[in-house]
Amino acid sequence: MNFDLTEEQRLLQKTARDFAEKEVLPRAHEIDRDHRHPAELVSRMAELGLLGVAVPEEEGGAGMDHVSYILAMEEVSRACASTGVIMSVNNSLVCDPISRFGTEAQKRQFLAPLAAGQKLGCFALSEPGAGSDAAAQTTTATRRGEEWVLSGTKNWITNGPVADVSVLFAMNDRDKGHRGITAFIVPMDTPGVSCSAPDDKLGIRGSKSCQIFLDDVRLGADAVLGEVGGGFKVAMSTLDGGRIGIAAQAVGIARAALEDALHYAAERTTFGKRIAEHQAIQQKLADMATEIDAARLLTLRAAHQKDRGERYGKAAAMAKLYAADVANRAAREGIQIFGGNGYVTEFPAERHFRDAKITEIYEGTSEIQRLVITNHLLAEIA
Amino acid sequence: MDFQLTDEQALVRHSAREYAERSLLPRAAQRDRDGTFPEAELRELAELGMLGVNVDDELGGSGAGSLAYALAMEEIARGDASVAVAVGVTNMVAELIAAYGSDAQRAAHVPRLTGGAYLCGSFALSEPQAGSDPASMQTSAEKTSAGWRITGTKQWISHGDRAGLIVVWAVTNKGAGHRGITAFIVRGGAPGLTVSRGEEKMGLRGSTTVQLSLEGVEVPDDDVLVGPGRGFGLAMAALDGGRIGIAAQALGIARGAFESALRYASEREQFGAPIAQHQAIGGMLADGATSLDAARLLTHRAAWLKGAGRPFSREAAMAKLLATERALRVCDDAIQIHGGYGYTRDFPVERAYRDARAAPIYEGTSQIQRLVIARHLLKAVG
Numbered sequence: 001m002n003f004d005l006t007e008e009q010r011l012l013q014k015t016a017r018d019f020a021e022k023e024v025l026p027r028a029h030e031i032d033r034d035h036r037h038p039a040e041l042v043s044r045m046a047e048l049g050l051l052g053v054a055v056p057e058e059e060g061g062a063g064m065d066h067v068s069y070i071l072a073m074e075e076v077s078r079a080c081a082s083t084g085v086i087m088s089v090n091n092s093l094v095c096d097p098i099s100r101f102g103t104e105a106q107k108r109q110f111l112a113p114l115a116a117g118q119k120l121g122c123f124a125l126s127e128p129g130a131g132s133d134a135a136a137q138t139t140t141a142t143r144r145g146e147e148w149v150l151s152g153t154k155n156w157i158t159n160g161p162v163a164d165v166s167v168l169f170a171m172n173d174r175d176k177g178h179r180g181i182t183a184f185i186v187p188m189d190t191p192g193v194s195c196s197a198p199d200d201k202l203g204i205r206g207s208k209s210c211q212i213f214l215d216d217v218r219l220g221a222d223a224v225l226g227e228v229g230g231g232f233k234v235a236m237s238t239l240d241g242g243r244i245g246i247a248a249q250a251v252g253i254a255r256a257a258l259e260d261a262l263h264y265a266a267e268r269t270t271f272g273k274r275i276a277e278h279q280a281i282q283q284k285l286a287d288m289a290t291e292i293d294a295a296r297l298l299t300l301r302a303a304h305q306k307d308r309g310e311r312y313g314k315a316a317a318m319a320k321l322y323a324a325d326v327a328n329r330a331a332r333e334g335i336q337i338f339g340g341n342g343y344v345t346e347f348p349a350e351r352h353f354r355d356a357k358i359t360e361i362y363e364g365t366s367e368i369q370r371l372v373i374t375n376h377l378l379a380e381i382a
Numbered sequence: 383m384d385f386q387l388t389d390e391q392a393l394v395r396h397s398a399r400e401y402a403e404r405s406l407l408p409r410a411a412q413r414d415r416d417g418t419f420p421e422a423e424l425r426e427l428a429e430l431g432m433l434g435v436n437v438d439d440e441l442g443g444s445g446a447g448s449l450a451y452a453l454a455m456e457e458i459a460r461g462d463a464s465v466a467v468a469v470g471v472t473n474m475v476a477e478l479i480a481a482y483g484s485d486a487q488r489a490a491h492v493p494r495l496t497g498g499a500y501l502c503g504s505f506a507l508s509e510p511q512a513g514s515d516p517a518s519m520q521t522s523a524e525k526t527s528a529g530w531r532i533t534g535t536k537q538w539i540s541h542g543d544r545a546g547l548i549v550v551w552a553v554t555n556k557g558a559g560h561r562g563i564t565a566f567i568v569r570g571g572a573p574g575l576t577v578s579r580g581e582e583k584m585g586l587r588g589s590t591t592v593q594l595s596l597e598g599v600e601v602p603d604d605d606v607l608v609g610p611g612r613g614f615g616l617a618m619a620a621l622d623g624g625r626i627g628i629a630a631q632a633l634g635i636a637r638g639a640f641e642s643a644l645r646y647a648s649e650r651e652q653f654g655a656p657i658a659q660h661q662a663i664g665g666m667l668a669d670g671a672t673s674l675d676a677a678r679l680l681t682h683r684a685a686w687l688k689g690a691g692r693p694f695s696r697e698a699a700m701a702k703l704l705a706t707e708r709a710l711r712v713c714d715d716a717i718q719i720h721g722g723y724g725y726t727r728d729f730p731v732e733r734a735y736r737d738a739r740a741a742p743i744y745e746g747t748s749q750i751q752r753l754v755i756a757r758h759l760l761k762a763v764g
Contacts, residue, residue, distance in 0.1 A: 001391070001449060002384040003683050009383065067383050266763045282756035283749065289759055290680070290700040297679035298672075301385050318672040367665070374664035377671055378648055 009068045012053070016072035019048055024079035031082055031206035032351050035198075037162050038206055041083050046117020050076070051090045055099050060112030066241075066303040070248035074296070077252025078259075081355035082206030084252055088245035089158050090114060093363075094121030094167055097238040098185065101226035110165055110185055122163035123242075124154040124186075124212055125235050131155075132368050134169075134235060135178035139214060141170035148172075148219045150184065150192075154212040156362070161198050161208040163188050167238075168212075169231045181231035184223045192217035203354030240313045241306060242363045243320040247299040250323035250359040251292060257327070257334035257352040258288045264347075265337055281337060288330045295323040314376035321369035324359035331356040391450045397430060398454040402461025410462035413588035414733050419544060420465045420588055421501065424472075428498030432458065432469055434476045436689075441480055442493035448623070448689040452630040452681055459634025463737035464588030466634060468502045470627040471540050475503030475549055478620045479567070482608050487567065491547055500546025500570070505624075506536040506594060507551045507617050513537075514750050516551070517560035517614060521596065523552040529602040530554075532566060535578065536594040538744070543577045543592045546570045550596065551617055554610045563613035567605040574599040585736030623688060624745045625698040629681040629705035632741040633674060636709035639716035639734035640670045646729075647719050663719055670712045677705035696758040703751040706741035713738045 005013065024041055031038050045051050053069040055061020069091060077084030098111045113119040130136040139152025150170050157166070166186045173180030186193065196211035226234045262285055265276035275281045298319040305312035331353040335342030342349040360366045387395070405423060413420060427433060435451035437443025444450070451473060459466035476495040479487055494500045512519040521534025532552050542548060548568045555562030568575065579593035608616050644667055647658035657663045680701040687694035713735040717724035724731045742748040 001387060001682060001686050003686050005383060262759055262763055266760060276756070276760055279749075279753065283752045285759055286699075286703070286752035286755035289755055290704050291676075293683075293697075293700055294676035294680050294704055297683060298676050300383055301675075301679060304383055304385050315675075317668075318675055321668070322672050322676055367661075370665040370668035371661065373668035373671060374658065377644055377667055378658055381644060381648060 005067075005071070008064065009071060012064060012068045013071040013075060015048060016050065016075035019044065019050075020075045020079035024076060024083055028080035028083075029345075029348065029351070031080060033345070035200075035205040037208050038080070038083055038086075039162070041080075042086060042117065042120065045076070045083075045087055050087055051117035051120075052095045052115025053091055055095045055111065055115040059099055059107050059115060061095065061099075061115035065307045066244065067300060067307060070244055070299055070303045073245050073248035074252040074255070077249040078256045080206065081249060081253050081352075082204045084249045085158060085204055085207045085246075086120075088242065088249060089123060090117075090121050092242040092245040093123035093238055094165065096241050097167055097183070097225065097234050100237070101183070101234055102185075103222070105222065106185060106225065114165060119164035120159055120162055122157050122159040122166045122188075123238070124157045124160070124166045124168040126154065126156045128153060128155045128211075132365055135181065135232060137169060137171040137181055139170040141172040141182055141184065143172070146221055148184065148221070148223060150186070150214045150217040150219065152214050154214070156199070156209055157212050158207055158209045158362070160210040160212055161195050166212065167225060168214075169235055170214075172228060176229060178232040179229050181235070182228050183225040183231040183234040184219060185225050186217065186219065186223065190217055190219065202357060203351070204358050239363055240316045243316040243369070244299060244302045244306065244312075246359055246363045247295070247302070247316070247319035247323040250320070250327035250356065251296045251299055253352055253356045253359065254288070254292045254295065254323070254327040254330040257330040257349065257356070258285070258292060260348050260352070261285065261288070261334040261337040264341070275337070284333045284337060288333055291326040292330065295319070295326045298322050314373055317364070317369040317372040317376075320359075320364065321366050321373065324356075324366055327356040327359050387453070390446055391453055394435065394444065394446045394450040395453040395457060398432060398457035401427070401430060401432075402457045406458065406461030406465055410464075410588070411727070411730065411733065413462065413464060415587075415727075417587045419541070419590060420462065420468065421544075423462075423465055424468055424501055425498045427458070427465070427469060428496065431496075433472045433498060433502075434492070434496030435473060437473075437476050437480050437492060437496055441476075441488060442496035443476065443480075448626065448685040449682060452626055452685040455627050455630035456634040456637065456678075459631040460638040461634075462588060463631060463635045463734075464586045466631045467540050467586055467589040470624070470631060471505055472502045474620055474624045474627060475505055475547065477623060478549065478616070479607065482616055486604065487607065491567065495547060502541050502545050504539050504542045504545035504548040505620070506539050506542065506548050506568075508538045509535060510537045510593075514747060516617060517563070519551060519553060519563065521550070521552045522556070523554050523564060523566065523601070525554075526600070529600060530566065530606070532568070532596045532599045532601060534596050536596070538581070539592050539594050541590050542594045543580070543590055544570070548594070549607060551613050558611065560614040561611050563617075564610045565607040565613040565616050566601050567607050568596075568599060568601060572599050584739060585733070586740055621745055622695045622698045625702035625751070626681060626684050626688065628741055628745045629677065629684070629698075629701040632706040632709035632738060633678055633681060635734050635738045635741070636670075636674055636712040639713045639731045639738075640667075640674060642729065642731055642734075643667065643670070643716035643719040646723075657719070666715045666719060670715055673708040674712060677701070677708050680704055696755055699746070699751040699754040702746065703748050703755070706738075707748055709738045709741055710735075
């Protein structure tokens, strides 16, 4: 065991932290208030190599490991959770599956510009009637000669309104259930692809999500990512990786809640002393710090397992389940420590509370994570 | 970052696990019922090197390091939490004398602790009126021509009636507060040392807990463990390390309960399916597995830092806080999953629940751990 970061990991962490503190944090309040997609930050992340961290250099990425990726995710999310999820979707849900399942041609055409941040990606799996039950897809993919024709509606597509490319799932053979699902790479300017107005959300308001409508969208055979009928595997293995990214986002949000509350508690005075010196407040701060460290270690462990090529689905589900829970508790206690000031938008505590909630929902709800973990536990003793 | 164990660490864990499964687990319920002290078991554990896992070979220890110690403690506690108490305190006392004792003290006492000649070691800090606030102790030592004479009462002394060696803290300079405390090496059975009370406990019934009366116990100068005035720092440093042991003990107890619940839930059928497949139960199992992994990572991190010779007080407090609190929850859920059977002595989970309840109390309550953590947090923000 070794809990030290490598030189390379530390360097990327520092790069991400400097960027987050100097460029992201000063804008976070305004991005949230105005529901604004931070295009300028996306460009800066591209320059810093943060949009394809774990994509091999020869495929256009930064060529680093997943531990580095989640360290950077935590830093960016600590400053702004919206910017964090833009980063995580591009890295985990778009670059990663194209890197793992794409053909050389697909990698050249799509992965290189996505990993370099010249293009932005989105991941279109959910539908109005298919959330936790992702196999209940109704979007159809019909083969017509050499072409595929896609029709249907995708829901909750993060980055959708601003994406250039989507990794999109559709049912090509309903009789085969989840084995009848295929993944496609769909440029968002393909005729027949359109987006709804962005969702009006509780939190992560700088992250744009929308419905995507597919109206007889015609794609070539080379649009298939992986195998025909292999889409569910693409989706599930991709979400395993995505969960590590969301766990890191949750750790970042939790850390923001703690650090802001700690600074406030060190300054705010009641009953003749700083509130940080009252045991009631100290007990909260200590619990927050302890759980954040535990959540970070679970997340790093999952990333480390992925880097080693081990099976990491259970570790990723644990990391996401725990980190999301911790983020929500930390954000709630953060508000409590700020008192009335925690309830007003002048202070960041309420933003952390709103941002934290989504981590228990997207890329597999906490309830789904528990099912994943239980299935692993039962398989281990079978 | 590397979450892999070294070969040596894996070997120590394997050896502790084998012993625990073969020799501790089968009679743990009996020892609990009868309140039998595990004398033969301690001698066997001494032979396996388990009484000085982190003590150098030349002093009779295993020299396997702090992380190996945490691994061994978890396995032993999974076998029998009462045995783990004796193993934990003996390791702590052996490490303490190895680290702070004079050459003569080291040579005289450490091999007897690690080799089992003393059977076990005790740590006598608490008093009836000095628990979380040990600096308020009343036991005092006055200088005599030949050494020191100790008078006072020590409370909650684990196996203080069995130990061949007891480290006793006493005030040697009354007006100096915590700077006036000295640590002494006292032999079991020393004249004037008596067991004035044995506690009836809800759990850990295979481990004795006694009150010790010291009525003019004479100690030569050579048995002063650290010079007058430095005893308090010694106690705090020892407890930092001890907390890693208790965290590991809590993990072991809870893991035993968890494994029992998982097995039971995969066999017990209700409504036509194993109850593990009911989401209400599966979710509890997933939460339990996740919190145990989270707490174990914190524990291993603290042990690793200690082994690397770095500051670890904050991390040890975090490990103990989370591991002991989550252990209680896991044991509680394990009973719930067993239903009525969990409430009976036919299953081991009610014992685990009783055994685990001490963990958030001894070697610093959870409330004290939070104060320790908060102090570190505040130091960071000034």
